[in-house]
Amino acid sequence: MERQKLLQFRGHSVTWLVPLLTLLVVAAVDLSTSGDFRVVSWCVFVAALAAVLCGVRTTALFAVLALVTYVGADSAWPAQYREGAGDFLLVLVGGLLSVLAAALRVRGERRMLHMRHVTETTRRTVLRPLPPGWGGLDHAAVYLAADAEARMGGDFYDIQPGPHGTRVLLGDVQGKGLGAVEAAAALLGTFREAGYHEADLATVADRLETRMRRHRAHTAALGRDDGDRFATAVLLGFPEGEHGVVDVVVFGHEAPLAVGRGGVRPLPHGGGLPLGLAELTRGGPPPVLRAAVAPEETLLLVTDGVTEARDRTGAFYPLVDDVADGLVLDPRTAAPGRLVAYVRDRTLRHCGGRLDDDTTIFAVRPRGAGATERGPGGAGAAESGPGGAGRGERTETKAP
Missing domain, CATH: 3.60.40.10 (PPM-type phosphatase domain)
Incomplete structure (x- = not known):
């Protein structure tokens, strides 16, 4: 896939680093700030980033990691500072939608690559x-x-x-x-x-x-x-x-x-x-x-x-x-x-x-x-x- 060429290291795609770093930053900021400033619900963006840059399996993995991180970070606070079930559902549903979006995007990419191959084959037949x-x-x-x-x-x-x-x-x-x-x-x-x-x-x-x-x-x-x-x-x-x-x-x-x-x-x-x-x-x-x-x-x-x-x-x-x-x-x-x-x-x-x-x-x-x-x-x-x-x-x- 062409998306894998966006970020490479020694010939290997490392696009997964973007959602991973985002997840680590969100967790670190949430744990290092006071209880009046919680950002753990931003974990919903992690799966969304993965859906744009990574494959379906990687996106599903980050959706699970985001949910686990949310539960772990939220449980570390006293009850009065916790985000609660509302944001849990937000991260859960956001992860599921991200996996669906990744599947649709990958299918579209495959179709486009197939059409590109057909086009190139046709042109090579003529030229x-x-x-x-x-x-x-x-x-x-x-x-x-x-x-x-x-x-x-x-x-x-x-x-x-x-x-x-x-x-x-x-x-x-x-x-x-x-x-x-x-x-x-x-x-x-x-x-x-x-x-x-x-x-x-x-x-x-x-x-x-x-x-x-x-x-x-x-x-x-x-x-x-x-x-x-x-x-x-x-x-x-x-x-x-x-x-x-x-x-x-x-x-x-x-x-x-x-x-x-x-x-x-x-x-x-x-x-x-x-x-x-x-x-x-x-x-x-x-x-x-x-x-x-x-x-x-x-x-x-x-x-x-x-x-x-x-x-x-x-x-x-x-x-x-x-x-x-x-x-x-x-x-x-x-x-x-x-x-x-x-x-x-x-x-x-x-x-x-x-x-x-x-x-x-x-x-x-x-x-x-x-x-x-x-x-x-x-x-x-x-x-x-x-x-x-x-x-x-x-x-x-x-x-x-």
Whole structure:
């Protein structure tokens, strides 16, 4: 249980010390003061504290100890100074209610942990683990779940190597919940097949658009209210046998950033519509734009949880300027592992840990351009941490 991490000593939970010390203090104060000032009835708070911090059995033990302490301390006084049966019943009933409250709390914690496990398993099914150097790319990713009302978001990313080069996809399905995860899984499935088999990146983009429209039609036929769902995305292609270039297709998303010693610059943006909305125009999928990339430059892709993070004044997080400042202080910030950790920490600092949307930070760089970074976002690492109240974090390199 997470509550056991509140107070530990050498890896063992010592939360029971709080109600124990409270019980000892109440008994000591009651015995050391005059008969006109009795506090022994405060023993009722001991079981209440245990109900908040400890398990059911420990709470029951403290309820009994509190009752025994009350009887012993009250009996030590002459008859005219004793609290009597009224306070005895108070401590007795308070202990019973505390045990009941502890049982309800523990059951709720177990249910929440189970739901967290289900959520993490679902996300790991959608966001498959990526081996280090997968597709010839050094890469790192951080996923921060806003987890509003314990719902999952639709952020997704993947790398697919193939005979025509390595393709990278990052996107964000509109909305939350299992419907968003279902749409993300559909897009990732299409990307993994088309990204491997199709020689033309434009064909991969067209397949993604078609898959999103088919998914929308399916959900609409089922009578669900998310039949108008869409997804913003960035599709990158590293052509086989070509170095220093990357092909870019942007579906209504923020343009990728090239981060290197020379600073931060956005890659070309074709101004395409999100996946599922191409039917609103006659131009079809967005164009494939080719951009030059220096060997030491890392490509940074983020979802709108980063760019739309606000501080207390309502100002958006200045991603480009902040990353540029980080490079001035330490040029090594451009390495994928360091870069995603930097953006994660600065985003959380900017919004005070209050994320309004799920956030994904993904960085890739052709392998061999720099030493593989390990650390926050090191290879194969996975952790949970606070991204605000009730938020979880997933960090891998392949990532509060």
